[in-house]
Amino acid sequence: MCANYHFFCDNCNITKCPRCSDSAKVSFFHTKAKCTLSDKCKVYLDDKDTLEQHEKIGEYRMVTCYFCSFKKVQFPLSDLKNHIERYHPQERIFAESDKISFFLDSIPTRIFKFIKGKDCMFWLVISYDNSKLFIFYL
Incomplete structure (x- = not known):
């Protein structure tokens, strides 16, 4: 975010705001993605791989x-x-x-x-x- 409160992605390594060209110190916010499996899931993660792993093992995955x-x-x-x-x-x-016990003659x-x-x-x-x-x- 620039000094004029314009938001932009931190993956671009920008030193000037693309909207107003303000060269003042730029602050970055890490955006987080919400789990897409269910509205009930309250997990937000900022790493795509971690989110994908969560969705593979999370309690709202389809089984x-x-x-x-x-x-x-x-x-x-x-x-x-x-x-x-x-x-x-x-x-x-x-x-x-x-x-858990099993009897071999009847399983x-x-x-x-x-x-x-x-x-x-x-x-x-x-x-x-x-x-x-x-x-x-x-």
Whole structure:
């Protein structure tokens, strides 16, 4: 910004205001971009790469439910827990501190479990193939 309060981008390395040619000391403001995933997201970042990374892992990114993945319906990650509770009440939502046990004689070939942590949510996906099973003893 110049002394006459004209705004311009700081990436151009300008020493004079392009509007009034004022050569007085120029101040720069760093502009920040808002996350585009949701109006609910209050994140503003000034680095494009950081914003792109945020939008890949943020809580408002679009995801598919593994329990009904054949439908290919997507919705924000922040709504996934409510979706599971509403449409898949038979499925347990695990906490990060929960222990998950399986009995090898009764498990299907693919297992999906949703785990809700304090600041994160993720899927545990297990593909079971009896011919490739390894058992480790500690």
